[in-house]
Amino acid sequence: MDGRRRMGDGRSEMADRRELKRGLSGVALALALSAMLTACARKPDAPPVRPIVTTEFDGDAALKYAAAQVAFGPRVPGSGAHRKAGDWIVAQMKARGATVVEQTWMHTAQSARKLPLRNILARFNPQARNRVLYLTHWDTRPTADMEPDPADQLLPIDGANDGASGVGLFVALADALQKKPSAFGVDLLFVDGEDYGEFGPPLVDVLLGSTYFASHLPESGYKPVFGILFDMIGDADLRIPQEINSVQMAPDVVQRVWSKAEEMGRGSVFVTRAEQQITDDHIPLLSVGLKVIDVIDLDYGPGNSYHHSRQDTMDKISAASLKIVGDVALALLR
Numbered sequence: 001m002d003g004r005r006r007m008g009d010g011r012s013e014m015a016d017r018r019e020l021k022r023g024l025s026g027v028a029l030a031l032a033l034s035a036m037l038t039a040c041a042r043k044p045d046a047p048p049v050r051p052i053v054t055t056e057f058d059g060d061a062a063l064k065y066a067a068a069q070v071a072f073g074p075r076v077p078g079s080g081a082h083r084k085a086g087d088w089i090v091a092q093m094k095a096r097g098a099t100v101v102e103q104t105w106m107h108t109a110q111s112a113r114k115l116p117l118r119n120i121l122a123r124f125n126p127q128a129r130n131r132v133l134y135l136t137h138w139d140t141r142p143t144a145d146m147e148p149d150p151a152d153q154l155l156p157i158d159g160a161n162d163g164a165s166g167v168g169l170f171v172a173l174a175d176a177l178q179k180k181p182s183a184f185g186v187d188l189l190f191v192d193g194e195d196y197g198e199f200g201p202p203l204v205d206v207l208l209g210s211t212y213f214a215s216h217l218p219e220s221g222y223k224p225v226f227g228i229l230f231d232m233i234g235d236a237d238l239r240i241p242q243e244i245n246s247v248q249m250a251p252d253v254v255q256r257v258w259s260k261a262e263e264m265g266r267g268s269v270f271v272t273r274a275e276q277q278i279t280d281d282h283i284p285l286l287s288v289g290l291k292v293i294d295v296i297d298l299d300y301g302p303g304n305s306y307h308h309s310r311q312d313t314m315d316k317i318s319a320a321s322l323k324i325v326g327d328v329a330l331a332l333l334r
């Protein structure tokens, strides 16, 4: 017998409809039960069911660009390596067709030291009204204060992940944008002085570039459709839970990013769970009404032992991780 309904078999059409409905709800119930069982059976970070979707983003190139940053030496504000690395970012962005706007200013640190700081804004399709803002910090922390040995705590860090990974990601994104422009205007913002001082509270000499940008927006009424801060996204052991300030203040952007990642089969990396509340460069921008979230993996090495330590070196980050984040970042611009 096939599933088609035959009329005139002695039962009313209404009865048939009821039966159909009961049949459907039985199916729905079975589906719901099986979904529940699947959910229970799957570990929270189990591999995603969806197939992996990739883009033309080049993770190997991103890793090379990160290495180029690290090769300058620690990019501590005021140092020669810092100046050279900044010049390099400007040259890379101009070579890829961006309109580059630099913001330079002098910051007096709590130590009374004068820091020459520099934000670099690389604008693709600068005339477009619908814009997306991506930002990352390009400076590195002057001291490895999480080192166990006090002598090492005074030394600077390579910042392969904490600094260079975001820069590498952005240069590779610029490669892709040059080849195939986004439907959006895209602003890649490299902020300075994120990691110079203490996160406290109170904050002292940190988030300097994002704070400066928040009060010196590129034009009046600047309001990107959405914004994403990328920080420490190169960890070879990558896992990016949602960040609590972002979820509270720009839930639609969090939804946009994590659902795109899920759609691309990256649900095991972009974990749909808010786990940590992080003070980062998105905060000054959120506070002036820009919808910017933080995409960050703040669990770097065993017990986060590579963070702000001499262990933050190139061998701890990977092209594969940069590719995952780059694919999602690029897909969001299409």
Ligand SMILES: [Zn+2]
Residues within 6 Å of the ligand: 141, 162, 195, 308
């Ligand atoms: Zn840091």
